[in-house]
Amino acid sequence: MKINFIKYHGTGNDFILIDNRSKNYFLKNNQIKFLCDRKYGIGADGLILLNNSKNQDFEMSYFNADGNKSTMCGNGGRCIVDFARYLNIIESETTFLACDGVHVAKILNKSKISLSMSNIINIEKKSNDIFIDSGSPHKIIQTNNIEDIDVFNLGKKHRNLLEHQPDGVNINFVQKISNDTFKIRTYERGVENETLSCGTGAVACAIAMHYSEQTKKNKILIKTLGGDLIITFDSQFRKSYCNIYLEGEVKIAFKGNIEII
Template identity: 45%
Template sequence: MKFYKYQGTGNDFVMIDNRLGEWDDLSNETIQKLCDRRFGIGADGLIKINTAQGVDFEVDYYNSDGSKSFCGNGARCSVAFAHFLRIIEDKTTFSAIDGLHEAEINNGIVKLKMGDVASISKDGDSYVLNTGSPHFIQYVDDVSNYDVYRNGNKIRNSDTYRKDGINVNFVQVISEKELFVRTYERGVEDETYSCGTGVTAAALTFMQNNNQTSVGIKVKGGRLKVYAEKEGEGFRNIWLEGPANQVFEGEINIKSLTF
């Protein structure tokens, strides 16, 4: 299998050009091993770029456990990959599990249009919303020293969220223009260096409370920016912006993976 490795603010992905359908039947077990950091390539997720009618391409995303979802940073890396493959130039429309998306790429910076968010729910002093994937947002005072794994795992596996899972984000307000976000991701079942849908969710809760249309986001793997317009109880015209880079390319013998 020919593969490429991409990362977007430390959120890393195995990328496969599957436009000929050669890898349509990858099993969950194979995806898990390809994403394994000791026995495979190592990644937070695997993405197949497929052909699709009416759009430039399809983003077929899998978490490292083989489950499917939408991934904001994965989608941004997919745009960079599609640009590398010369499927697109600087603008694109593509499909993903949550519907259609627009995106732009300029000098390695990818700006991705997210789906509209109709409403944001309160859960005690925290927030719950869906930005393509479900997210739980909790504000804390010192996120740098916060036990993200233990507390994120506890919320994700609570009675409320155990069945369908939820991504758990811990957010610190750095200033009126910047947040620091750390995320425990379902499907990876660990903290990742960045989560695109998670920083978008965090940004929207902040914008809702502070009447802003943009906010910078610090994550363990770098910086992102979110733009949005308030509409009723939710938001529209939501954009996630940040770098997406190819790290390396290679080949791997699927049969050599140990199970």
């Protein structure tokens, strides 16, 4: 089977994008895992199929690098919006369907995209850690020495704790830089490694810092290893959050085709 694809990244979080409107591709778990493999395949943090949607412009179907279908991916959501523009499905604005519902997005310029995210109602605090589902489940751990954190080993340890099973959780380490700026590093489940950026993780960290009164701002700059993301939101007495938007750049890395068995 020959597959045409475009490799995208959103602040270093990279994805294989495939146009599946004609329903030609029924990829198995091991095939997706192969395509995302950085030694034997194309290499990516995840794979995204753009499918037809009955009521929206298109539907996003996201798979982690381990080949399993996963929850919402914020950076992937921004990338698929640009992919839809590339395919002439949309112009500068869109609504599309993902696993957590309908998202609204706007293309702000040639490379910057703003994406609406799901409302956040349930926020849980255990000891000094905060748990938020921002479309995907996240654990937020505050630190004062983010540069020295062993993200792979410490992230893996937290991700595999019994309390987070059977599905696991994404692990985010966050450090306050100023009243409206925070630096984060993320260990992503499904990738099972640190990624250069995580969109839902950036959203979760921004909300967590507001919830824990580390900031009073509702426009937060999140600095990741792969670049900057801006999160805006409205807060209801620090109990629930709505009108959440994730904004950042996306880029095409390369285009190609690959034959898989």
